[in-house]
Amino acid sequence: MSPEQLLRGLWDAGVDAVGGHASVARAVADMDRPDRIVAVGKAAGAMTRAALDRWPDLPALVVTKDGHADEVPEGATVIEAAHPVPDDRSLTGGRALLDCVSDMGPDSHLLLLVSGGASALAEAPVDGVSLDDLKRLNAHLLSRGLDITAMNAERRKVSRIKGGGLLRAFSGARATVLTISDVPGDDPAVIGSGIGLPPEAPDYACTLTCTASNAIARAAVAEAATAAGLTILSNSETLYDDVDELARSLGPRIAAMDKGVMIFGGEPTVHLPTNPGEGGRNQALALALSEAISGRDDITILVGGTDGTDGPTEAAGGIVTGATWGPGAAEALAAADSGTYLAGKDALLVSGPTGTNVMDVAIAIRV
Numbered sequence: 001m002s003p004e005q006l007l008r009g010l011w012d013a014g015v016d017a018v019g020g021h022a023s024v025a026r027a028v029a030d031m032d033r034p035d036r037i038v039a040v041g042k043a044a045g046a047m048t049r050a051a052l053d054r055w056p057d058l059p060a061l062v063v064t065k066d067g068h069a070d071e072v073p074e075g076a077t078v079i080e081a082a083h084p085v086p087d088d089r090s091l092t093g094g095r096a097l098l099d100c101v102s103d104m105g106p107d108s109h110l111l112l113l114v115s116g117g118a119s120a121l122a123e124a125p126v127d128g129v130s131l132d133d134l135k136r137l138n139a140h141l142l143s144r145g146l147d148i149t150a151m152n153a154e155r156r157k158v159s160r161i162k163g164g165g166l167l168r169a170f171s172g173a174r175a176t177v178l179t180i181s182d183v184p185g186d187d188p189a190v191i192g193s194g195i196g197l198p199p200e201a202p203d204y205a206c207t208l209t210c211t212a213s214n215a216i217a218r219a220a221v222a223e224a225a226t227a228a229g230l231t232i233l234s235n236s237e238t239l240y241d242d243v244d245e246l247a248r249s250l251g252p253r254i255a256a257m258d259k260g261v262m263i264f265g266g267e268p269t270v271h272l273p274t275n276p277g278e279g280g281r282n283q284a285l286a287l288a289l290s291e292a293i294s295g296r297d298d299i300t301i302l303v304g305g306t307d308g309t310d311g312p313t314e315a316a317g318g319i320v321t322g323a324t325w326g327p328g329a330a331e332a333l334a335a336a337d338s339g340t341y342l343a344g345k346d347a348l349l350v351s352g353p354t355g356t357n358v359m360d361v362a363i364a365i366r367v
Contacts, residue, residue, distance in 0.1 A: 003300035006228065007363055010221050010261070015306050017220030018114065018212035020046030020180060020355040021053075021343070023073070027178050027211045028054050034111035034176065035327035038095070039063070039077075040122050041115030041192060042083070042307045043180050046355030053110060061100045061121045063093035065309075068353045081121045082277065084312065087136045088131060089093040090120070095159055097195075101170045108172035113334035116182025116307065118192030121153055124160040134158065145242055145274040152193040162193035170204065180211050182307075182357045184240065186210045205326055211238040214265040214358045216304060221263050221363060230365070231260030239266030239360060243284045250293030253305050254299065254364045263361040270336070277337025280311025282360055283348070286318030287329060287338040289364075296322035301364045304349045307357035313339050315348040317360070 001009075012216035016022070020043035028051055039048045044064040049071045057273060060076035065083045072078050078094055081089035086105065104110060118229060125134060137158065140150045156163035175198065183190040188197050188208055198206040211324055222232050239246060246268055254262060270281045284304040293299045304310070304317035318338070324345050332341035342348050 001058045003365055007300055007319060010224050010362060010363055011302055011304055013200060013224035014217035014221040014361050015354050015356060018180065018217045018306065018356045018358045020200040020340060021303065021354070023169055023180060023211035024050035024113065024178055025053065028356070030259050031176065032109065034058065034109040034273070035110045036100065036104060036108065037061070037113065039113035040097060040181070041197060042068055042357045043115035043118035043351070043355055045069045046177070047113040047115065047180070048072055048076060051113065055338065063097060065117055065121060070353070074319055083120045084142055086120045086123055086131070086134050090121055090123045091098045091131060093122035093315060097122055097161060097166055098124055098169055101166055104170065104172045106171060106173065106363065109174040110170055110172055111175070112167070112175060112177045112196055114192050114196035115175065115180040116191065117156050122161065125158050145269040145271040147203060147269055148241060148267055149187070149190050152190050157192040157194065162195050163189065163305055164194055164197040164199040166195055167197065167202065167206070168199045168251045172204055174205045177206070179208070179210050180212040180356055180358060181210050181214070182267070182359050184250035186213050212356060212358055214361070217358050217361055218263050218265045221361065222268035225261045228232070231258070233257055233260040233262045233330045235263040237265040239264050239268050241268065243268050243270045243281055243288055245283060247292070251289050254289065254301065254350060254356060255292045255296070257299070257364065257366050259366050262364040265359060267359040272336050277332070277335045277340055278313060279337060279339030279342070280319030281311070282310040282314055282350045283315060283338040283342055284333060284336065285362070286320045287314050287324070287333055287342060289328065290324040296326040299366045302349060303360065303362040304351070305360050307353060308351045308354040314350065315339060315349045317349040318347050319349050320347050
């Protein structure tokens with residue numbers, strides 16, 4: 001097995017451990033039957049399938065990203081929308097969520113499933129805010145290098161369904177909220193900009209549970225690496241800086257690592273030029289880190305988004321070696337065109353939608 005194949009296997013083990021289907025299946029195993037399923041986010045399809053496996057006849061509404069609805073069983077209502085910048089279907093999704101929740105009766109039990117990506121996929125803006133305003137806001141936030149907590153705080157200000165707004169429209173007896181966390185600290189006010197957050201002092205019973213997180217994914221990576229006879233050198237959730245800064249701090253650490261595995265989690269930020277090329281933050285970080293191991297034949301690095309996508313691309317990230325960095329690499333990074341460069345080196349990590357979203361995982365191995 002090549003180092004690239006080994007890394008892909010370790011990353012897959014981490015992603016599988018936080019799969020939307022598996023995590024929700026565990027959570028609903030002993031749950032009382034709800035009256036309706038509402039799911040929003042990139043992992044909404046897999047999460048809904050787990051709930052419908054338990055209760056096949058329940059009505060279900062799913063709002064998810066384009067191409068992420070393959071796991072949704074027939075009979076569920078599906079709305080696909082754009083990510084990371086909303087489109088008119090995001091408004092359709094937001095209205096559908098509000099209508100679905102507010103239409104439930106006084107004795108009803110709602111099962112709300114929330115995963116990352118919900119901030120763009122569903123929206124009901126406050127009065128005076130148009131779709132064009134939302135597009136400009138999201139494009140601005142994404143280009144400034146802000147972390148997810150800061151971005152989602154701004155998104156909550158212009159939304160009627162985020163920050164507890166959606167569940168303020170619920171007048172039933174019980175709400176059960178299950179989340180898959182793509183944010184630091186698994187804060188429900190930040191996941192999907194708080195679209196699954198209950199209002200203060202709700203007039204109904206409400207439970208909120210995080211079913212999957214970056215920590216769980218990294219623990220599974222470490223377990224798989226140990227089973228393969230590898231030494232775990234580090235395992236930390238520290239990818240919370242600009243891509244360039246992370247490359248400067250992590251590159252020398254990885255270049256100096258002993259034989260074994262280093263595991264990192266989190267969500268880097270990136271500053272985009274006016275006309276960015278092809279790629280996302282994981283592809284950029286992978287390419288930037290490849291400079292530190294240029295010419296080496298004993299270190300390989302994988303950086304990937306656990307949802308299977310990286311920014312507005314079909315790749316999850318990149319797998320780089322000592323042969324990746326070369327002429328044109330620096331220019332590609334400066335132009336936010338790392339995806340084009342990595343594709344030319346056959347160094348993209350492509351998985352397709354994974355049915356989960358717990359931020360990003362980076363793994364470095366020295367053999």
